[in-house]
Amino acid sequence: MRSLCKDRSGFLAFLLLLALLIVVPAGANADFRRFVTGYVNDHAGLLRPEEERELSALLADLDVQTTNQFIVVTLPGLPPGENLELFALRLAEAAQPGTAERDNGLLLLILSNERKIRVEVGTGLEEKITDGRAGRVIREVLAPAFQKEAYFSGIKEALEVFIHWVEPSYLPEGSAKAAFDFEEEEGPGVLFFLILFLLLTVFSTYTSRYQQRRWYKRGYSQRTMGPVFYPLTGNRNRPSSPFKGFGGGGFRGGNFRGGGGFRGGGASGGW
């Protein structure tokens, strides 16, 4: 994203220098940057050239008009040994979309072979593109489109929805998705799962006690049958995904500036 963002030109120049000068085996970040050379980086070949150009133009204009930097990266799959969440986060960190002050970048990562989608949202946009919202775009816009192999329309629509949330006045009136309004997904909500969890815990404790007692009476070790735990977590954010192929992946991981970020201590001095 060099030259796309004036606010960081100094740092980007440094990154460029780093990339050029470093003679030792390039560090991970340098590797990551090769995936991102523009707004739309279709390494998986899902888009026709004119489609890629159209999306790039949309995002370039968005950047110029609003400073929000949205990036699309498609890859056939993850590099060996990579994990989706970490990879997406590191990619976002390497590309650094958005301005330093506003952290208003977004990364849409699509893995075509693995059929996974991930959206990373800069901290500046988190309020507008919440986990739930990003999840809904994945499930309700991208996944169905991708299942029909309609990559361009899916990506375009998703971007327009994101743009609509971030800069409601940016998209021209009546444009395809300016009117696309999700009602907020409350879904089953946390409370539902809390209750479900409690019920299941009580239930499993009850049954396992019962079973333990029963087994015990029969002379088996009490340990044979422990309490059963139900896999409740993991899908909490996408409880009702009707899509079988795409739609996994997940949404936002953390903020671009380093996931957890630095939380320790230290000292600084000079010479």
Place this chain on the structure above:
Amino acid sequence: MGIFNRKDKEVITRAIIAAEEKTSGEIRVHVERKAGPDPFRRAQEVFSELGMDRTAARNGVLFYLAVEERKFVILGDEGINQQVPDDFWETIKLTMSTEFKAGRFVDGLVKGISMAGEALARYFPVQSGDVNELSNEITGDWEKE
């Protein structure tokens, strides 16, 4: 533009490797020209940019140098920072700045690295099956022209 030649880099890298042999902690050195108005904050950014905030035990230690501005920062992540005495980083800083002021950058860094390494080895001793979570390399604009 940096302040180290290849041989210096090798010495420093070896110091890092030696320190890391005894600990699950991770040490890195990052050099750039300028840190900007707030070196401490810039160092924290670098810490994250290098992915050092993703060690399992939050025990990464970064030595950050802004050579044109003659500033340096030592950062220890949460895990190690909770264990060491309050003046731990200051002590390393003093040792290093003494060396740096005399122009002995390699010595200063090697001393700092080994001090950090000792603390890491005490609180995060190496375990079997320990993987080196981060690369040992020195990153940034370290090389002398």
